[in-house]
Amino acid sequence: MLDLTLTPDQLKLQEKAHVFAEQVIRPVSRHYDTTGDWPEEIFRQAWEHGFLQSPVPKELGGPGHSQVDEVVVNEEIAWGCAGMYTAISANTLATAPLFIAGSEEQKKHWLSRLLEAPRLAAFALSEPDAGSDAGSIATTAARQGDVYLLNGTKCFVTGGAYADYYTVFAKTDPTKGARGLSAMVVPQGTPGLRIGKSMDKLGHRASNQVFLHFENAAVPAENRLGAEGAGFGIAMKTLDQTRAVVASGGVGVARAAYELALEHAKTRVQFGQPIFSNQAVSFLLADLAMKIEAARLLTWQAAWMTDKGMRNSKQSAMAKTFATDTAMEVTTHAVQILGGLGYSRECLAEKFFRDAKLMQIYEGTNQIQRLVIAKEIQQGR
Ligand SMILES: Cc1cc2nc3c(=O)[nH]c(=O)nc-3n(C[C@H](O)[C@H](O)[C@H](O)COP(=O)(O)OP(=O)(O)OC[C@H]3O[C@@H](n4cnc5c(N)ncnc54)[C@H](O)[C@@H]3O)c2cc1C
Incomplete structure (x- = not known):
């Protein structure tokens, strides 16, 4: 049996997320894009709506959103503003290792913190010399009695300046390569953990990325998630799960740009007729609409499989x-369909175009995704 309809609860959630994106996020998205300020008030409201803590299970008092729920919500939030989507969905990325490898006690302790106040968690895997090749990270976690001493530098940590805690990947056995990695939760304020420079960037400017510097930062051994050496597997499984959420962000940005371009094509008159009357424009929009639908179906499939x-x-x-290649394609064409206006900051098309680019890069570049796909099909999966 195949049923692609959302349940009544999911439809309500989608509507709630869309209203939030349209009435709360959109009106201020340009402001935060221009200033690069941190939209704390928006995150407080996202928390009140249950979007910031969406994966926290119902048993702990959270919304307990499934992955399908999450992609439905995140498409709407990214439609409102990709930067705020990145900041909000970072909690899903950072808490996935807890669901994958955390004990019941660890889950209860760390996830409950997200229910008490509008708090953020951050995922710290990437390093200056280890991006796509995550197995080659150099941060070490040396066991000393009942603590690990962390040393090294993480970069591009989303929400890092404001996070309540971090899920950090470090080498507990540097002789074992990727099999020597372990995952652990590091609370904000741990002595020896210093928040470094913040990234000034092209798009997603309402989100925050920082360096984290660890200098003999002592982390309780009880904060380790799973076994020593299991960290690389935990990181890869996390990314398998959260890539559907990135995909939903791509669909949201693509849809936002497409809607703008379609409206413009129908109302902009040149040579005595709406520019939509030119097949060069209407066929292009037809292709973009088709790709957005296909991207959403792939996204829902991936999320459904996680569930x-x-x-x-x-x-x-x-x-x-x-989904993210589609976002880049749609936003590029949207700027073109809007002509000179599309290139102007008076119109959101140029923001969507800048925002789409990051989605092809983070949580594993699209080249690395093609490596993953190639490996899977080579092995007959
Ligand atoms: C705004 C932002 C937010 C981020 N948030 C987080 C976060 O919260 N936590 C976190 O841990 N990281 C985060 N990242 C890091 C992100 O996941 C990495 O930037 C990404 O994985 C790529 O790594 P890199 O930048 O080091 O590029 P590199 O790995 O140096 O790659 C450079 C180029 O080479 C290509 N390439 C590399 N290897 C291959 C190969 N084998 N075959 C083909 N092409 C290849 C890549 O596709 C890319 O085009 C974030 C990054 C950004 C920009």
Whole structure:
């Protein structure tokens, strides 16, 4: 049986997220894009709506959103503003390792913190010399009695300046390569942890990325998630799950740009007729509409597989790549369809265009996704 309809609860959630994106996020998205300020008030409201803590299970008092719920919500939030989407969905990325490898006690302790106040968690894997090749990270975690001493530098940590805690990946056994990685939760304020320079960037300017410097930062051994050496697997499984969420962000940005371009094409008159009357424009919009639909279906499939506990490395990599390549394509064409206005800061098309680019890069570049897909199909999966 195949049923692609959302449940009544999911439709309500989608409507709630859309109203939030349209009435709360959109009116201020240009302001935060221009200033690069941190939209704390928006995040407080996102928390009140249950979007900031969406993965926290119902048993702990959270909304307990499924992955399908999450992609439905995140498409709307990214439609409102990609930067705020990145900042809000970072909680899903950072808490996924807890769901994958945390004990019941660890889950209860760390996830409950997100319910008490509008708090953020951050995911710290990337380093200056280890991006795509995450197995080669150099940050070390040396066991000393009942603590690990962390040393090294993380970069591009989303929400890092404001996070309540970090899920950090470090080498507990530097002789074992990727198999020597472990994951652990590091609370903000840990002595020896210093928040470094913040990134000034092209798009997603309402989100924050920083360096984290660890200098003999002592982290309780009880904060380790899973076994020593299991960190690389935890990181890869996390990304398999959260790539559907990135894909939904791509769909949201693509849809926002497409709607703007379609409206313009129908109302802008040149040579005595709306520019939509030119097949060069209407066929282009037809192609973009088709790709957005296809991207959403791949996204829902990948999320649905996560909910069913199915292996979805291939499908989530396909969804992330297709949806974010589509976002880049749609936003590029949207600027073109809007002509000179599309290039102006008076119109959001140029923001969507800048925002789309990041989605092809983070949580594994689209080249790395193609490596994942190639490996999966080579192995007959
Ligand atoms: C705004 C932003 C937010 C981010 N948030 C986080 C976060 O919260 N936590 C976190 O840990 N990281 C985060 N990242 C890091 C992000 O995941 C990495 O930037 C990304 O994985 C790429 O790594 P890199 O930048 O080091 O590029 P590199 O790995 O140096 O790659 C450079 C180029 O080479 C290509 N390339 C590399 N290897 C291959 C290969 N084998 N085959 C083909 N092409 C290849 C890449 O596709 C890319 O085009 C963020 C990054 C940005 C920009």
